Amino acid sequence: MLEKNQWFTEVYAPDGSAFSLKIKRKLHEEQSPFQLLEIYETEHFGYLMVIDGYVMLTSRDxxxxxxxxxxxxxxxxxxxxxxxxxxxxxxxxxxxxxxxxxxxxxxxxxxxxxxxxxxxxxxxxxxxxxxxxxxxxxxxxxxxxxxxxxxxxxxxxxxxxxxxxxxxxxxxxxxxxxxxxxxxxxxxxxxxxxxxxxxxxxxxxxxxxxxxxxxxxxxxxxxxxxxxxxxxxxxxxxxxxxxxxxxxxxxxxxxxxxxxxxxxxxxxxxxxxxxxxxxxxxxxx
Amino acid sequence: MLEKNQWFTEVYAPDGSAFSLKIKRKLHEEQSPFQLLEIYETEHFGYLMVIDGYVMLTSRDxxxxxxxxxxxxxxxxxxxxxxxxxxxxxxxxxxxxxxxxxxxxxxxxxxxxxxxxxxxxxxxxxxxxxxxxxxxxxxxxxxxxxxxxxxxxxxxxxxxxxxxxxxxxxxxxxxxxxxxxxxxxxxxxxxxxxxxxxxxxxxxxxxxxxxxxxxxxxxxxxxxxxxxxxxxxxxxxxxxxxxxxxxxxxxxxxxxxxxxxxxxxxxxxxxxxxxxxxxxxxxxx
Structure with missing residues (x-):
């Protein structure tokens, strides 16, 4: 089991899979007029941007x-x-x-x-x-x-x-x-x-x-x-x-x-x- | 957070990532002279074989x-x-x-x-x-x-x-x-x-x-x-x-x-x- 405060997980429910990145901390969370944006610092992928719960991009890949x-x-x-x-x-x-x-x-x-x-x-x-x-x-x-x-x-x-x-x-x-x-x-x-x-x-x-x-x-x-x-x-x-x-x-x-x-x-x-x-x-x- | 009895998760620690498959149940677990084998039935990937905690294969992919x-x-x-x-x-x-x-x-x-x-x-x-x-x-x-x-x-x-x-x-x-x-x-x-x-x-x-x-x-x-x-x-x-x-x-x-x-x-x-x-x-x- 992945501890919630140590991992960001995106579940892809229709195909029963999930991908997780180990995080150091959440740096930012803000609701725009259109969507919820979050920024995390990860252990091995640099920074991570998440929009409405979905991974948008990481520094690394x-x-x-x-x-x-x-x-x-x-x-x-x-x-x-x-x-x-x-x-x-x-x-x-x-x-x-x-x-x-x-x-x-x-x-x-x-x-x-x-x-x-x-x-x-x-x-x-x-x-x-x-x-x-x-x-x-x-x-x-x-x-x-x-x-x-x-x-x-x-x-x-x-x-x-x-x-x-x-x-x-x-x-x-x-x-x-x-x-x-x-x-x-x-x-x-x-x-x-x-x-x-x-x-x-x-x-x-x-x-x-x-x-x-x-x-x-x-x-x-x-x-x-x-x-x-x-x-x-x-x-x-x-x-x-x-x-x-x-x-x-x-x-x-x-x-x-x-x-x-x-x-x-x-x-x-x-x-x-x-x-x-x-x-x-x-x-x- | 993924409930342990509903998901099989493989953590890839050196790069701080993890992949999970939603499971219906564990069907088999057996220690051979060489390694620990597990078989799961997944929700969307058919059967899953795991050796020593690592995903070996699924029916689907x-x-x-x-x-x-x-x-x-x-x-x-x-x-x-x-x-x-x-x-x-x-x-x-x-x-x-x-x-x-x-x-x-x-x-x-x-x-x-x-x-x-x-x-x-x-x-x-x-x-x-x-x-x-x-x-x-x-x-x-x-x-x-x-x-x-x-x-x-x-x-x-x-x-x-x-x-x-x-x-x-x-x-x-x-x-x-x-x-x-x-x-x-x-x-x-x-x-x-x-x-x-x-x-x-x-x-x-x-x-x-x-x-x-x-x-x-x-x-x-x-x-x-x-x-x-x-x-x-x-x-x-x-x-x-x-x-x-x-x-x-x-x-x-x-x-x-x-x-x-x-x-x-x-x-x-x-x-x-x-x-x-x-x-x-x-x-x-």
Whole structure:
């Protein structure tokens, strides 16, 4: 039995599993207008941010997620200049996007400013590029932003959101994807975190169907490890106006910046679809 | 807090993390001459086998591990006919190896017969091929077996063992690898489970050094998800007398049997090495 004052535990009830991190202490707890945020200091994972009881990120292993949510899409697109990040208030995805010298403008749109304020304090390494003149942070409703935006105005939309419950629920449906399609330029694409293929196959299938119904002809799900999320195995799904299964491999191999997980081989590897995933997606159309 | 009678928890103390599965009840507990075995019925993962407090396998997700420990090596070797499995008493790896029609003889050598007896009872699907005339099960010391074996007598040695503590400790050192080298035929290779790159980089580096020092010129670490093992991300390391980074891709793509995770794309993908892994292995020689 894990002593409650020594461990933070996230139970994933639908699949009867739980993941725990040993903690030194709770550093912060605050209710924003949208959600309950907590910060812990862990024994071996650095700082831990929790939103509404769910693990969001740790200092130690957030690089898997942030690198795979950004560099994959940016090396698929032939020449991305404008990027919107919907969610992503911890600024880790923003930092990765800004590593690309060709990017001219990145807009981060998180509904909850408190996520960014706490990240600036506890995860300063993720916020190191927030003052980059190409970056702009807005704290407004991303769904409304996309609905109101000008057509053909953005190259890549990264949906770096919480799970599809609470404020993020409206980010996983056809209406939202249709608005994204309108905003995107001709080579444009959306990339969205899409949970675990071991636990959430139906959600992945529903997402892909909704993206297709919204007009995106090209889909690709990417797979990568993420220790602190349910099952330890995570995914992102890309929906593109053009093909998204190939990427600028030479550019990725010669990337002018450091990463911890991502490289051109890892990009190619993330495209490989397990047998059971292929069968499930075929069965569900 | 997780109620002890409702959850099985494995704490991974060196990295301050824990993984738990919700259980219906404990079905069996027995001390063999070598280790303590427990069987639980879980809520969502089928049956669970635990050895000395560590999760060994569940009905639901063992396919990742068993497929990646077998088909990778068998599709790298040009024509594998003889396979030894050291450990592997649950017979899941044996079942996968026997799916290859060209294999003529598989010897499974687990020191602890109780693992197999309990697997026959609780994981009959893994033992479905135990009566195959090509299969032979021995319950003896695998380290001694390899030491005493005839030179050039086996194509592939699969080391499907517990962690490098207790009875399996001697399976992670240079003397053992040297004996394996002697037993293996010209195209021969050993494949061994090699823990998590997030938690056990030093062990992986030590293993690779020991394999090289034992005479193997070609090494390849493979990466794959494994929800119930520490960090949810696991690996196997292959040491070969010949190159092990390419495989019979066309044969894998046309494999005459079903799998749940493995396919030719997944095989290729498992070869991709994360940036931090590359750096650590270079730094450690």
């Amino acid at each position: 957030n690089f898997f997620y942030h690198e795979m949510m950004s560099h994959t899409a940016l090396f698929i697109h032939p020449d991305p200049k404008t990027v919107w990040i919907i969610g992503g208030g911890d600024c880790g995805t923003l930092k990765e996007v800004l590593k690309h010298p060709g990017v001219e403008k990145v807009l981060q749109i998180d509904i909850d400013e408190l996520v960014t304020r706490l990240s600036e304090h506890y995860f300063p390494e993720l916020c190191a590029s927030n003052a980059d003149p190409r970056a702009e942070l807005k704290f407004i409703d991303g769904i409304q932003w996309v609905k109101d935006a000008t057509a053909d105005s953005v190259d890549i939309i990264i949906v770096d959101s919480t799970d599809p419950v609470g404020p993020a629920e409206g980010l996983f449906n056809e209406d939202f994807y249709r608005d994204c399609f309108t905003c995107l330029t001709d080579n444009g694409m959306i990339i969205q975190q899409s949970e675990s293929s071991l636990f959430h196959l139906q959600l992945q299938s529903d997402m892909r169907n909704a993206m297709q119904n919204a007009g995106f002809p090209h889909l690709q799900t990417l797979f990568f490890p993420q220790c602190v999320y349910p099952s330890g195995w995570w995914s992102a799904t890309i929906a593109g106006k053009q093909a998204v299964s190939s990427f600028r491999r030479n550019d990725a191999a010669k990337k002018p910046f450091e990463t911890q997980y991502y490289n051109s081989d890892i990009h190619q590897a993330s495209l490989a679809q397990p047998e059971f995933f292929n069968k499930a997606m075929q069965a569900n159309g | 063992n396919f990742f591990y068993h497929e990646m420990m077998s088909h990778t090596a068998l599709f790298i070797h040009p024509d594998p006919k003889t396979v030894w499995i050291i450990g592997g008493g649950d017979c899941g790896t044996l079942k996968e190896v026997l799916k290859h029609p060209g294999v003529e003889k598989v010897l499974q050598i687990d020191i602890d017969e109780l693992v197999t007896r309990l697997s026959e009872h609780y994981f009959p699907e893994l033992c479905a091929s135990n009566a195959d005339p090509r299969a032979e099960l021995k319950f003896i010391d695998g380290i001694q077996w390899v030491k005493d074996a005839t030179a050039d007598s086996v194509d592939i040695i699969i080391v499907d063992s517990t962690d490098p503590v207790g009875p399996a400790e001697g399976l992670f050192n240079e003397d053992f690898y040297r004996d394996c080298f002697t037993c293996l035929t010209d195209n021969g290779m050993i494949i061994q489970q090699s823990e998590s790159s997030l938690f056990h980089l030093q062990l992986q580096s030590d293993m690779r050094n020991a394999m090289q020092n034992a005479g193997f010129p070609h090494l390849q670490t493979l990466f794959f998800p494994q929800c119930v093992y520490p960090s949810g991300w696991w690996s196997a390391t292959i040491a070969g007398k010949q190159a092990v980074s390419s495989f019979r891709r066309n044969d894998a793509a046309k494999k005459p049997f079903e799998t749940q995770y493995y396919n030719s794309d997944i095989h290729q993908a498992s070869l991709a090495q994360p940036e931090f892994f590359n750096k650590a292995m270079q730094a450690n020689g």
